[in-house]
Amino acid sequence: MTTTLDVMNVLKTVMDPEIHRNVVDLNMVRDLVVDEDGNVSFMLALTIPDCPLREQIESDARRAVSSLPGVKKVHVTLGTMTEEERNKVFGIAPPKTVRDDVKQVIAIMSGKGGVGKSLVTGLLATALMRAGYKVGILDADVTGASIPKLFGIHGPLMATNNKIQPIQSRTGIKIISVNLAIENENTAFVWRGAMITQTIQQFWNDVNWGELDYLLLDMPPGTSDAALTVIQELPIKGILMVTSPQALATMVVRKAVDMAQKMNTSILGVIENMAGFTAPDTGMHYDIFGPSHAEEVAAAAGAPLLARLPITPNFAERCDAGEIEILPTEALDACVAALKLEPVAA
Ligand SMILES: Nc1ncnc2c1ncn2[C@@H]1O[C@H](COP(=O)(O)OP(=O)(O)O)[C@@H](O)[C@H]1O
Numbered sequence: 001m002t003t004t005l006d007v008m009n010v011l012k013t014v015m016d017p018e019i020h021r022n023v024v025d026l027n028m029v030r031d032l033v034v035d036e037d038g039n040v041s042f043m044l045a046l047t048i049p050d051c052p053l054r055e056q057i058e059s060d061a062r063r064a065v066s067s068l069p070g071v072k073k074v075h076v077t078l079g080t081m082t083e084e085e086r087n088k089v090f091g092i093a094p095p096k097t098v099r100d101d102v103k104q105v106i107a108i109m110s111g112k113g114g115v116g117k118s119l120v121t122g123l124l125a126t127a128l129m130r131a132g133y134k135v136g137i138l139d140a141d142v143t144g145a146s147i148p149k150l151f152g153i154h155g156p157l158m159a160t161n162n163k164i165q166p167i168q169s170r171t172g173i174k175i176i177s178v179n180l181a182i183e184n185e186n187t188a189f190v191w192r193g194a195m196i197t198q199t200i201q202q203f204w205n206d207v208n209w210g211e212l213d214y215l216l217l218d219m220p221p222g223t224s225d226a227a228l229t230v231i232q233e234l235p236i237k238g239i240l241m242v243t244s245p246q247a248l249a250t251m252v253v254r255k256a257v258d259m260a261q262k263m264n265t266s267i268l269g270v271i272e273n274m275a276g277f278t279a280p281d282t283g284m285h286y287d288i289f290g291p292s293h294a295e296e297v298a299a300a301a302g303a304p305l306l307a308r309l310p311i312t313p314n315f316a317e318r319c320d321a322g323e324i325e326i327l328p329t330e331a332l333d334a335c336v337a338a339l340k341l342e343p344v345a346a
């Protein structure tokens with residue numbers, strides 16, 4: 001007769017394709033009942049309710065249990081873990097690979113797209129470069145990779161000795177992005193979670209970054225699976241949150257802040273972008289997106305407000321021309337100082 005132990009053992013062969021651990025170790029199997037007639041029922045508690053891979057996990061589990069001799073019917077229901085349980089799961093994730101040649105990994109995050117996360121990432125890289133640091137950018141926003149465009153660089157990526165070589169910008173910033181790996185930069189990509197995980201892992205493990213003081217990650221927007229993946233996969237020193245004065249953005253940023261705290265990653269600071277517009281002719285300041293909520297966001301994040309970048313038409317122009325590296329970066333000086341690393345001797 002099939003026992004609960006038999007069922008648990010066979011379920012150990014069923015992997016969560018994204019977390020890369022089996023459903024038993026992840027404590028996903030609940031309420032397991034095996035009756036005398038060989039009917040098996042259990043609940044699978046998924047990490048998130050709308051897990052895109054739920055059907056796969058369910059059918060894998062069903063198939064595994066059905067393969068046991070003596071099993072007649074398999075009844076699987078799907079449920080969701082509590083927040084506490086989910087935190088535990090992510091807390092026991094396999095250790096992240098540390099690279100000796102990359103000193104600090106900083107994630108640039110935002111609650112939603114379009115607040116200027118990529119622009120801030122590019123400007124901050126430029127500011128760090130000017131301060132004498134060795135800088136790289138990993139464009140982890142596989143859904144909207146825009147870093148190569150800001151720097152006016154193009155693929156294809158080349159590999160030597162099985163290591164992918166990053167593309168260097170005019171001032172020597174090392175850049176990796178999916179946009180450099182695909183042939184047509186305008187191709188729209190639909191990325192599944194597992195593909196994103198693999199890509200990020202590859203960009204971290206298989207790229208010849210060389211010695212870097214800072215690796216900046218341009219994160220996927222918001223609290224998507226992709227964003228979670230990046231935080232889980234890489235040894236991130238901390239997060240810089242980019243926000244804009246729009247009330248809605250503020251709300252979503254709070255969600256992202258919440259996520260970062262749950263993932264045990266610290267928020268190093270908040271950067272407000274599109275913080276109004278100062279007319280160059282009259283000097284009048286206009287809060288185009290309404291009054292700033294940056295202080296509020298910073299308070300919610302428990303982190304300092306490090307910079308406020310106004311809307312600067314010239315910024316968008318230079319960025320579109322791939323010339324972000326000629327823009328002024330003084331507005332980010334406090335941010336550079338807050339990241340605290342001694343400049344490397346030339
Ligand atoms: N401070 C700013 N002044 C002017 N244009 C900006 C500013 N910040 C961002 N932009 C423009 O807004 C658009 C969205 O910025 P981007 O960095 O791509 O956002 P995200 O990465 O958050 O989606 C881009 O065209 C960018 O050039």
Ligand SMILES: [Mg+2]
Binds near residue numbers: 117141218
């Ligand atoms: Mg972007």
